[in-house]
Amino acid sequence: MLFASRVSAAWLCIAPLAGLYAGEALASRANPYGFTNAAQSSVPYTATPFMAAVDCAAMNKTTPAGVVLSAQLIAVTATAPEHCRIRGTIPAEIGFDINLPTKWNGRLWMYGNGGFAGEDADSAKEAESRGAGLAKGFATVRTDTGHLASKEPLATFALNRLDKIVDHGYRAVHETITLAKALAGEYYSRSASYAYWDGCSTGGRQGMMSAYRYPQDFDGILAGAPTLRWSDVMMKGLSNQIALDAAPTLTVAKFGNVFKALLAKCDAKDGVKDGLISDPAACDFDPAKDLPRCTGAVNDDCFTDAEVASLNRLHKGPIVKGKEYFPQNWGVEHATTSIPWLAWPGGPSPNVLTLFGESYMKYMAFEAQDPNYDWKTFNFDTDPDRMGRINSILNPQPDLAAFKDRKGKILSYWGLADAALNVVMGTDFYQGVTTELGAQQTQSFYRMFLLPGVAHCSGGYGPSQVDGMTPLIEWVEGGKAPDRLAAKLVENGATKYDRAYCAYPKVTVHAGGDTENPANWRCEELDPQPTGGGCTTGNGADAGLPLLLLGAFARWRITRRGAKRDRA
Numbered sequence: 300m301l302f303a304s305r306v307s308a309a310w311l312c313i314a315p316l317a318g319l320y321a322g323e324a325l326a327s328r329a330n331p332y333g334f335t336n337a338a339q340s341s342v343p344y345t346a347t348p349f350m351a352a353v354d355c356a357a358m359n360k361t362t363p364a365g366v367v368l369s370a371q372l373i374a375v376t377a378t379a380p381e382h383c384r385i386r387g388t389i390p391a392e393i394g395f396d397i398n399l400p401t402k403w404n405g406r407l408w409m410y411g412n413g414g415f416a417g418e419d420a421d422s423a424k425e426a427e428s429r430g431a432g433l434a435k436g437f438a439t440v441r442t443d444t445g446h447l448a449s450k451e452p453l454a455t456f457a458l459n460r461l462d463k464i465v466d467h468g469y470r471a472v473h474e475t476i477t478l479a480k481a482l483a484g485e486y487y488s489r490s491a492s493y494a495y496w497d498g499c500s501t502g503g504r505q506g507m508m509s510a511y512r513y514p515q516d517f518d519g520i521l522a523g524a525p526t527l528r529w530s531d532v533m534m535k536g537l538s539n540q541i542a543l544d545a546a547p548t549l550t551v552a553k554f555g556n557v558f559k560a561l562l563a564k565c566d567a568k569d570g571v572k573d574g575l576i577s578d579p580a581a582c583d584f585d586p587a588k589d590l591p592r593c594t595g596a597v598n599d600d601c602f603t604d605a606e607v608a609s610l611n612r613l614h615k616g617p618i619v620k621g622k623e624y625f626p627q628n629w630g631v632e633h634a635t636t637s638i639p640w641l642a643w644p645g646g647p648s649p650n651v652l653t654l655f656g657e658s659y660m661k662y663m664a665f666e667a668q669d670p671n672y673d674w675k676t677f678n679f680d681t682d683p684d685r686m687g688r689i690n691s692i693l694n695p696q697p698d699l700a701a702f703k704d705r706k707g708k709i710l711s712y713w714g715l716a717d718a719a720l721n722v723v724m725g726t727d728f729y730q731g732v733t734t735e736l737g738a739q740q741t742q743s744f745y746r747m748f749l750l751p752g753v754a755h756c757s758g759g760y761g762p763s764q765v766d767g768m769t770p771l772i773e774w775v776e777g778g779k780a781p782d783r784l785a786a787k788l789v790e791n792g793a794t795k796y797d798r799a800y801c802a803y804p805k806v807t808v809h810a811g812g813d814t815e816n817p818a819n820w821r822c823e824e825l826d827p828q829p830t831g832g833g834c835t836t837g838n839g840a841d842a843g844l845p846l847l848l849l850g851a852f853a854r855w856r857i858t859r860r861g862a863k864r865d866r867a
């Protein structure tokens with residue numbers, strides 16, 4: 300068992316994080332605030348005009364493809380209406396869970412996975428997601444992607460099973476939604492009017508992959524912080540750990556002090572002193588100059604040379620063949636964003652990215668798998684070139700013309716303080732689609748929103764309370780394209796942030812007055828974007844010129860007066 304000997308009693312007490320070990324705590328819809336604006340929606344999607352046409356018991360059968368269905372009528376509860384729960388396994392090991400409410404809104408809603416997936420369908424997190432969809436009248440759909448983390452934790456499922464890597468990469472979602480459409484058609488004696496995807500992280504990646512590989516599967520895709528380049532993220536995990544090992548005195552408390560110094564220097568550089576760094580690229584924070592340095596005893600209030608070097612390395616990210624290409628925004632040092640991705644006090648690993656990165660390099664990254672692989676032998680110059688196969692399986696490509704043509708819509712968002720996944724993946728992918736289709740055509744079906752102070756998928760210190768589903772449904776069914784995405788932070792009944800962010804590449808600029816009134820912000824255009832080099836959707840090492848473009852994007856800057864491009 301990986302890390303079993305290192306699992307401490309203290310870790311077992313950290314219930315919300317414990318599931319990360321098996322991926323469970325990561326699995327769900329994109330954001331727990333999905334559907335919260337349903338009552339205000341211009342599309343009344345919670346109305347349930349359709350009724351079950353057959354008994355749930357009749358769904359206990361074997362499909363023409365040989366999949367054995369196990370169906371059970373579940374009585375109404377406080378969190379979910381009466382529904383027919385259908386479970387089973389699509390070969391080889393794709394577990395699915397399809398729930399058909401007796402009173403139906405005519406729509407399918409499939410939610411995504413987290414990390415290496417393999418979640419238990421009966422976990423509390425799964426029940427929460429399932430109930431959230433059923434309560435709004437959706438037929439809910441999910442898969443474990445072809446393995447169970449309780450039996451095969453992290454990436455171990457991949458050992459000698461290329462078929463299971465493919466199932467995890469894209470096949471499981473396609474097969475499951477295809478089956479769900481057939482079962483719903485039978486159960487209600489009518490086809491689903493719409494199918495939606497809702498996921499973040501791995502779940503965001505799954506949504507983007509569906510748009511790329513199976514454009515007919517979903518009408519609308521909500522993709523929070525999609526892991527568009529797994530290998531780069533895992534390499535960042537290793538690179539981070541090298542930096543952290545070189546400065547073991549960098550504690551959560553110290554990261555907190557970095558954040559304080561960062562805010563002091565950069566908060567106002569986006570035009571508003573509001574506790575948020577809304578333009579990370581404009582933040583010229585320099586740990587060597589902007590942090591108090593230790594001259595005597597080392598404590599939480601001062602920083603050593605080794606700590607400064609470590610902070611710089613964390614910011615730069617992995618360096619491949621001498622190039623920085625995967626920068627990490629400043630602003631992830633706050634405890635609400637750094638834990639558990641940078642620091643995991645009491646965890647079974649120094650942090651989650653290291654835990655994931657080690658398993659990935661053993662079981663998934665290379666065609667020659669090695670359970671005894673020592674990640675410290677990873678060669679950042681040559682090993683990325685050995686990851687072509689896994690990149691081709693896990694990474695969606697920005698060729699979304701077919702999805703656009705079938706009138707599919709993508710609403711994507713990222714937390715600018717996401718310590719796990721780098722926003723540069725999102726801006727680069729978006730640019731890739733723009734290169735293929737042009738800016739106007741891209742905006743016609745794909746909109747992305749960047750949320751300051753928001754951590755990985757949800758949480759953080761910024762306006763993380765987001766309902767992406769309601770505007771997505773309004774876009775798909777009502778033709779109302781989301782120019783802005785509402786995002787709030789309400790704590791203990793008090794509104795700290797009330798914002799509405801503009802669709803990338805527009806920037807959200809304060810126009811004066813109360814900052815917590817979305818009407819006091821306006822959307823402004825950036826200058827035309829750099830083009831000419833394609834896009835980086837493979838691993839960093841796969842792309843030479845595109846790496847340079849990433850650097851160009853990192854230098855997009857917003858000024859107090861509006862927006863401009865800074866080539867400095």
Ligand SMILES: [Ca+2]
Pocket residue numbers: 565566567568569570571572573574575576577
């Ligand atoms: Ca600010």
